[in-house]
Amino acid sequence: MNILVCVKRVRASGGTPQLSADGGGVDTRNLAFTVGPHEECAVEEAIRIAGDAGGRVTVLTAGPPEADEQLRYAISMGADHGVLVDTGDTELDPQATAAALADAIRTLEADGATFDLIMFGNESPDAGHYQVGIRVACALSRAMVGGVKGIDIDQADGRARFRREVPAGVEVYEAALPAAVGVKEGLNLPRYPSMRGRLRARKAEVRGIQPEVAPGTLRRIRLRHPEEAGTQTVVLGHGADAAPAVVDLLEELEVV
Amino acid sequence: MHALVMIELDGDGVSASSRETLTLAHRLAGELGEAVEAVVFGDGGRAAESGGLAVSRLHQLDHPMLATYSPELWGESLHQLIARLQPSIVLGPGSDRGLEVMAQAAARADAPLVANCTTISLDRRANGDPPTWTLTRARQGGLLLEDAAVTAPTTFASTAAGAVEAASLGSLREVPVESFTPELDGVVHTQLVDETTQDSGVTLATARIVVSGGRGVGSAEGFEPLEELAKLTGGAVGCSRVATNNGWRPHSDQVGQTGTKISPDLYIACGISGATQHWVGCMNSKAILAINTDPEAPLLTRATYGVIGDVGEVVPAIVDEIHRRTLGNRQSA
Ligand SMILES: Cc1cc2nc3c(=O)[nH]c(=O)nc-3n(C[C@H](O)[C@H](O)[C@H](O)COP(=O)(O)OP(=O)(O)OC[C@H]3O[C@@H](n4cnc5c(N)ncnc54)[C@H](O)[C@@H]3O)c2cc1C
Numbered sequence: 001m002n003i004l005v006c007v008k009r010v011r012a013s014g015g016t017p018q019l020s021a022d023g024g025g026v027d028t029r030n031l032a033f034t035v036g037p038h039e040e041c042a043v044e045e046a047i048r049i050a051g052d053a054g055g056r057v058t059v060l061t062a063g064p065p066e067a068d069e070q071l072r073y074a075i076s077m078g079a080d081h082g083v084l085v086d087t088g089d090t091e092l093d094p095q096a097t098a099a100a101l102a103d104a105i106r107t108l109e110a111d112g113a114t115f116d117l118i119m120f121g122n123e124s125p126d127a128g129h130y131q132v133g134i135r136v137a138c139a140l141s142r143a144m145v146g147g148v149k150g151i152d153i154d155q156a157d158g159r160a161r162f163r164r165e166v167p168a169g170v171e172v173y174e175a176a177l178p179a180a181v182g183v184k185e186g187l188n189l190p191r192y193p194s195m196r197g198r199l200r201a202r203k204a205e206v207r208g209i210q211p212e213v214a215p216g217t218l219r220r221i222r223l224r225h226p227e228e229a230g231t232q233t234v235v236l237g238h239g240a241d242a243a244p245a246v247v248d249l250l251e252e253l254e255v256v
Numbered sequence: 257m258h259a260l261v262m263i264e265l266d267g268d269g270v271s272a273s274s275r276e277t278l279t280l281a282h283r284l285a286g287e288l289g290e291a292v293e294a295v296v297f298g299d300g301g302r303a304a305e306s307g308g309l310a311v312s313r314l315h316q317l318d319h320p321m322l323a324t325y326s327p328e329l330w331g332e333s334l335h336q337l338i339a340r341l342q343p344s345i346v347l348g349p350g351s352d353r354g355l356e357v358m359a360q361a362a363a364r365a366d367a368p369l370v371a372n373c374t375t376i377s378l379d380r381r382a383n384g385d386p387p388t389w390t391l392t393r394a395r396q397g398g399l400l401l402e403d404a405a406v407t408a409p410t411t412f413a414s415t416a417a418g419a420v421e422a423a424s425l426g427s428l429r430e431v432p433v434e435s436f437t438p439e440l441d442g443v444v445h446t447q448l449v450d451e452t453t454q455d456s457g458v459t460l461a462t463a464r465i466v467v468s469g470g471r472g473v474g475s476a477e478g479f480e481p482l483e484e485l486a487k488l489t490g491g492a493v494g495c496s497r498v499a500t501n502n503g504w505r506p507h508s509d510q511v512g513q514t515g516t517k518i519s520p521d522l523y524i525a526c527g528i529s530g531a532t533q534h535w536v537g538c539m540n541s542k543a544i545l546a547i548n549t550d551p552e553a554p555l556l557t558r559a560t561y562g563v564i565g566d567v568g569e570v571v572p573a574i575v576d577e578i579h580r581r582t583l584g585n586r587q588s589a
């Protein structure tokens with residue numbers, strides 16, 4: 001089982017993003033970076049599947065050279081290889097991103113084995129285009145299902161089963177390998193890298209790919225904050241003494 | 257130069273999010289003086305009967321392989337219909353399936369898809385050239401808005417949930433239903449092989465009251481008083497990502513950008529700081545009560561009501577007070 005996981009470098013702050021003066025982007029000075037929770041689960045799942053079935057895990061990113069950090073984090077968790085498609089500092093639109101990733105995957109597959117499973121997050125946490133994985137899968141003629149929270153691989157049969165939660169219940173999908181999948185947080189609890197993993201990641205070689213970037217069709221004009229009604233918080237009290245005021249509120253809502 | 261709307265059906269007919277999308281499409285078509293057409297998977301008759309579509313044509317995609325959902329088969333079918341109709345814009349709902357099918361179709365058409373739009377307008381339409389649209393889309397689960405422009409012969413766009421209020425689209429009138437049969441042989445696809453429906457009672461997504469806990473709750477056991485409060489108020493229990501990552505709660509309880517987005521009448525957030533990724537999941541609550549030891553916690557300053565104190569003391573005191581009052585009522589009755 002050779003597995004490829006696509007991860008994107010995003011800012012990690014839980015605070016309100018500071019926008020650059022012209023609204024052209026998010027001010028990323030002094031910010032920590034990470035990969036999205038969905039993608040972290042994808043890396044974890046890939047490591048588990050490859051561990052059980054035998055095989056290798058490659059992590060791929062398109063972004064600035066600094067995205068090397070996110071590849072090494074995945075390697076410290078247990079991935080085997082990292083590949084960085086250098087698309088520079090400006091975020092590409094989803095069509096251009098997908099084209100760059102699909103080209104890189106073709107290059108990697110031409111040099112080695114095919115990837116039995118290509119994994120994505122359901123959506124990227126910053127841009128949230130909900131499509132890069134699907135576009136890559138289409139370009140490579142792979143079946144692809146998103147929103148997945150459970151994966152079963154039947155290697156002998158060359159098939160995979162994917163479970164996803166929908167408002168009404170649970171759906172199970174089946175696809176022939178090689179396939180692609182978009183996963184959601186909750187698929188597993190990602191591990192923390194071990195000390196040994198960190199050391200290995202520091203020394204690991206990350207392959208660089210210089211892509212031909214096609215101009216995108218979606219052009220950003222600016223980013224802005226949505227209007228927010230300024231609320232004046234009503235403090236109901238301190239500690240246990242606040243309980244009667246809280247229950248008054250619940251009675252007003254007629255829930256107790 | 258017309259708009260095509262992808263309609264989803266649910267138990268009640270045309271889904272709520274599809275009605276929002278239709279409203280946006282009609283507003284746009286009104287500006288442009290163009291027709292709106294719609295496409296539906298499955299029973300076009302039922303969609304037409306549920307009324308208020310106000311479209312000039314309803315296309316029904318017909319093929320035995322479309323009877324059960326498959327992202328690729330549905331996306332390929334939509335793509336083939338669009339190749340025939342050549343609409344300038346295709347609008348779809350921002351539901352999970354809506355987004356998935358639109359992305360599949362847009363990928364096959366190599367056309368742009370702008371996900372989670374809150375507004376769309378025509379910017380420019382020069383003779384013979386593809387139109388340019390200006391759109392506003394939600395990023396980071398709605399934390400930021402992105403104004404963008406896109407130029408293409410056909411642009412796909414999905415509407416952000418709740419961005420448009422569904423309006424009544426005029427009187428019910430006969431909508432002609434036209435059948436379209438796509439060619440689906442040899443399309444690589446996933447197959448839906450099993451479906452289980454859960455009757456889950458009060459769910460996080462639909463509960464009127466949600467009692468949620470974060471790091472401040474301290475442990476899995478710490479959630480017991482929160483569960484009791486949820487039970488007493490007929491609500492559901494939620495949590496922050498710290499609680500799921502610590503294994504205190506299942507991920508299905510998580511509120512936020514990568515969890516569930518909720519809009520209860522009252523959200524009671526216990527020991528949750530209010531990081532933006534949590535905030536986008538609960539910001540549509542009608543009222544928020546934050547219980548936190550830190551009066552400066554972002555969620556507390558954004559909340560409708562606040563209690564400053566230790567969850568471990570405040571929540572049991574609320575539970576006791578409810579018991580005291582209901583017991584009092586019973587005794588006086
Ligand atoms: C891409 C991305 C997606 C994310 N998605 C989500 C998501 O969907 N949902 C989510 O929740 N998070 C999400 N996060 C994580 C988020 O950024 C925060 O880390 C998380 O929400 C913090 O959880 P918390 O409030 O429980 O913990 P903390 O931020 O540590 O806050 C704990 C709070 O409890 C208070 N407290 C401590 N002790 C007590 C006490 N005894 N009584 C009362 N109050 C007390 C503290 O004052 C503090 O305000 C995401 C992060 C990223 C990067």
Ligand SMILES: Nc1ncnc2c1ncn2[C@@H]1O[C@H](COP(=O)(O)O)[C@@H](O)[C@H]1O
Nearest residue numbers: 006007062120121123124129130131132
């Ligand atoms: N620049 C990128 N590099 C690598 N993978 C990406 C990139 N952008 C998006 N992806 C993958 O595609 C998924 C969906 O992204 P999006 O379409 O932006 O919501 C993400 O969760 C990633 O797995």
